Amino acid sequence: MAKDQQVLDSPESKQIIAPGYTFGTVTDQIASVVLTKKTPYVVMGTFAVAMGLLLIFLLAVGLLFTKGLGVWGLRGPTMWAWDITNFVWWVGIGHAGTLISAILLLLNQQWRNSINRFAEAMTIFAVACAGMFPILHLGRPWLMYWLFPYPNTMGIEPNFRSPLIWDVFAVSTYATVSLLFWYVGLMPDLATLRDRSEHRALKVTYGILAMGWRGSAKHWAVYETASLLLAGLATPLVLSVHTVVSFDFTVGIVPGWHSTFFPPYFVAGAIYSGFAMVLALAIPLRSVYGLKGLITDKHLDNAAKVMMATGLIVGYSYIMEAFSAWYGGNVYEQAAMWNRMTGPYKYQYWVLIACNVIAPNALWFKKVRANSVVLFIWSLIVLVGMWLERFVIIVASLAQDNLPSSWRVFESTRWDWATYLGTIGLFLFLFMLFIRLLPMISIFEVRTLLPQAKIKEDSRR
Amino acid sequence: MNQPIYGVMAEFDNPSALVSAARAAREKGYRKLDAYSPFPIEELSDALHLHKNKLPLLVLIGGIVGGTIGYALQYFVAVMYYPINVGGRPLHSWPAFIIITFEMTILFAALTAVFGMLGLCGLPMPYHPTFNVPRFALASRNRFFLCIESDDPLFDHRKTSEFLETLGPREVSEVAH
Numbered sequence: 001m002a003k004d005q006q007v008l009d010s011p012e013s014k015q016i017i018a019p020g021y022t023f024g025t026v027t028d029q030i031a032s033v034v035l036t037k038k039t040p041y042v043v044m045g046t047f048a049v050a051m052g053l054l055l056i057f058l059l060a061v062g063l064l065f066t067k068g069l070g071v072w073g074l075r076g077p078t079m080w081a082w083d084i085t086n087f088v089w090w091v092g093i094g095h096a097g098t099l100i101s102a103i104l105l106l107l108n109q110q111w112r113n114s115i116n117r118f119a120e121a122m123t124i125f126a127v128a129c130a131g132m133f134p135i136l137h138l139g140r141p142w143l144m145y146w147l148f149p150y151p152n153t154m155g156i157e158p159n160f161r162s163p164l165i166w167d168v169f170a171v172s173t174y175a176t177v178s179l180l181f182w183y184v185g186l187m188p189d190l191a192t193l194r195d196r197s198e199h200r201a202l203k204v205t206y207g208i209l210a211m212g213w214r215g216s217a218k219h220w221a222v223y224e225t226a227s228l229l230l231a232g233l234a235t236p237l238v239l240s241v242h243t244v245v246s247f248d249f250t251v252g253i254v255p256g257w258h259s260t261f262f263p264p265y266f267v268a269g270a271i272y273s274g275f276a277m278v279l280a281l282a283i284p285l286r287s288v289y290g291l292k293g294l295i296t297d298k299h300l301d302n303a304a305k306v307m308m309a310t311g312l313i314v315g316y317s318y319i320m321e322a323f324s325a326w327y328g329g330n331v332y333e334q335a336a337m338w339n340r341m342t343g344p345y346k347y348q349y350w351v352l353i354a355c356n357v358i359a360p361n362a363l364w365f366k367k368v369r370a371n372s373v374v375l376f377i378w379s380l381i382v383l384v385g386m387w388l389e390r391f392v393i394i395v396a397s398l399a400q401d402n403l404p405s406s407w408r409v410f411e412s413t414r415w416d417w418a419t420y421l422g423t424i425g426l427f428l429f430l431f432m433l434f435i436r437l438l439p440m441i442s443i444f445e446v447r448t449l450l451p452q453a454k455i456k457e458d459s460r461r
Numbered sequence: 462m463n464q465p466i467y468g469v470m471a472e473f474d475n476p477s478a479l480v481s482a483a484r485a486a487r488e489k490g491y492r493k494l495d496a497y498s499p500f501p502i503e504e505l506s507d508a509l510h511l512h513k514n515k516l517p518l519l520v521l522i523g524g525i526v527g528g529t530i531g532y533a534l535q536y537f538v539a540v541m542y543y544p545i546n547v548g549g550r551p552l553h554s555w556p557a558f559i560i561i562t563f564e565m566t567i568l569f570a571a572l573t574a575v576f577g578m579l580g581l582c583g584l585p586m587p588y589h590p591t592f593n594v595p596r597f598a599l600a601s602r603n604r605f606f607l608c609i610e611s612d613d614p615l616f617d618h619r620k621t622s623e624f625l626e627t628l629g630p631r632e633v634s635e636v637a638h
Contacts, residue, residue, distance in 0.1 A: 023499060023603035149538055157543040160535045161557040169564040177571040184575055188601070192499070195598040211585035214592070215600050217483075217496040219582045221511040224501050226578035229520050230571060237567045244560060447500040455504045456477045 018293035050428035057422020078410040090130030096274020097123030102234035113445035129423040163247040170244040255336035256397035265317035272310035276382035311360035355385025467590035468610040471630035479605035482628040483508040493613035497606040519577040527569020531562040
């Protein structure tokens with residue numbers, strides 16, 4: 001019967017999340033991770049490891065406070081090494097979370113909806129880890145409040161012409177705005193948890209955190225405006241933060257640092273390492289908690305593409321860095337570049353080239369992007385590569401600067417390692433608490449992705 | 462003002478039904494009404510004429526105030542309070558002040574956006590009459606509610622309930638204070 005033929009006006013767009021979900025099932029599936037499900041052994045194991053590393057961190061910091069900065073391998077002329085490397089690495093990782101939550105929101109990329117929550121959490125915890133290194137490196141960290149301009153009896157104020165003070169303002173603003181954005185995004189989901197939890201104490205806790213959110217249309221209208229405005233504010237902010245971080249180097253006249261293309265190069269590198277961290281977290285999470293229907297292969301594919309694109313920008317920057325050092329004709333720049341490639345840090349340099357320039361090209365192939373195990377390994381390779389990049393830029397330039405008589409090869413100590421691994425422990429510790437206590441996927445934003453959420457208006461209107 | 466109840470509320474099981482119910486209630490002349498849904502619905506704001514709010518203006522003001530404070534702080538410190546003469550270079554070195562001015566602009570604008578949103582919504586509000594409806598807990602899961610409030614001039618307990626019944630709800634219930 002020709003009349004019964006079902007004709008599609010337009011082929012249905014590719015679903016971002018797996019078919020078959022309803023408003024109820026997405027809510028229950030995500031909320032159950034927090035409310036009812038037993039914590040899997042893998043998560044408990046990771047939590048234990050994270051806790052152990054966190055204790056090592058406390059030990060390392062305790063030793064640092066009692067003995068001073070010499071416990072790290074800092075000796076002239078390399079007066080900042082792993083600490084600032086770790087700072088840049090962690091801040092960079094945080095940037096992918098803001099990119100996903102703000103820039104992709106403005107670009108109306110709906111696939112972000114099921115990964116933005118934990119990516120934002122990742123941002124906050126990464127910035128928390130990053131923020132500790134400059135403070136620990138102060139020498140007298142208990143006087144860190146001197147960094148802020150406040151009325152004081154000493155009659156002195158910070159120097160606003162210094163990039164280090166710009167950093168204080170940029171990173172603290174970034175941490176504040178990220179936290180606010182994350183909390184605003186959580187409010188409707190906290191209300192869901194309040195309504196779904198059966199235990200009285202949980203109900204009260206989530207109820208206080210949800211601030212009485214009731215999903216009123218009047219509230220949603222203001223809420224949507226607020227989200228868009230916050231996204232619009234966070235977008236230039238995230239670009240400014242890593243720009244300011246790169247100013248820490250470019251404003252100095254150390255050969256290998258004093259260059260105008262550091263800001264875009266650093267921002268691309270930040271997003272590159274951040275997406276690697278998103279993949280490194282998402283792939284194990286979705287299989288442990290059975291969320292493959294919400295964080296689908298499509299998400300991993302998209303994230304891998306962003307990672308590859310920013311990786312290619314980073315690769316281009318390495319080439320331009322070497323080219324401009326050679327073409328610029330400055331002997332110090334040329335020597336610094338040559339030392340990087342062939343000097344005491346040549347292994348680190350070539351490993352970083354392998355990790356950041358050669359490895360991401362595997363992501364051109366769909367088969368690689370579709371295999372989550374390979375993708376997980378690749379994201380770890382990128383994370384290692386990006387750490388080495390910062391290390392080589394910072395340490396290779398400082399250890400062999402303008403004055404050959406003061407050259408000295410930097411040697412890391414076990415306390416450098418302990419502090420670095422300790423912050424990884426802190427990061428994982430906070431992250432494991434987060435996935436246990438708060439919904440790791442934004443429930444209300446996933447609801448909007450369902451086909452049922454589309455309004456079918458009466459034809460007469 | 463002292464109505465015995467807060468209003469009457471109809472429950473729907475899909476967003477399209479809620480949107481058409483909201484439109485019908487507006488056409489009928491009800492003005493004091495609110496809809497409740499587990500996610501933002503563009504068409505619902507349209508049906509209830511909620512597209513304009515003061516938040517963008519507030520955020521603009523917040524940003525301007527933040528930027529001004531940021532620049533004024535640096536000017537005051539670098540030029541008046543603690544001037545440092547670096548080889549005779551100008552004290553009012555404005556290019557170096559741009560970054561902190563920018564960061565303070567963003568910080569104040571973002572704080573205004575969040576606290577302004579809470580203020581305009583009247584949150585935190587731990588108690589609200591709608592929470593008295595037992596099934597309202599599903600408003601944060603998979604149900605959609607339309608509430609016509611009793612201080613609406615057209616409100617009449619029996620007639621309004623009957624009107625809501627005609628919109629094809631799952632259930633109509635009254636909301637106690």
